[in-house]
Amino acid sequence: HYHWHFEIVPKLTSIAGFEWGSGFYINPMPPEDTCRYLREAL
Structure with a gap:
């Protein structure tokens, strides 16, 4: 069986x-921020 998996994340930086x-992908922001x-945003 297969299933779809989507992750929606805001684009905060350019791809390096x-x-x-x-x-x-690396998230350069601290978790608190x-x-x-x-x-x-919600």
Whole structure:
């Protein structure tokens, strides 16, 4: 069986070399700032 998995995240920075090479994305913000940003958006 297969299922879809979507992750919706805000684009905060441009894609750099690590992201292009590995396919993984880095969130450079501290978790506290990210929580505050997401709470304000809701």
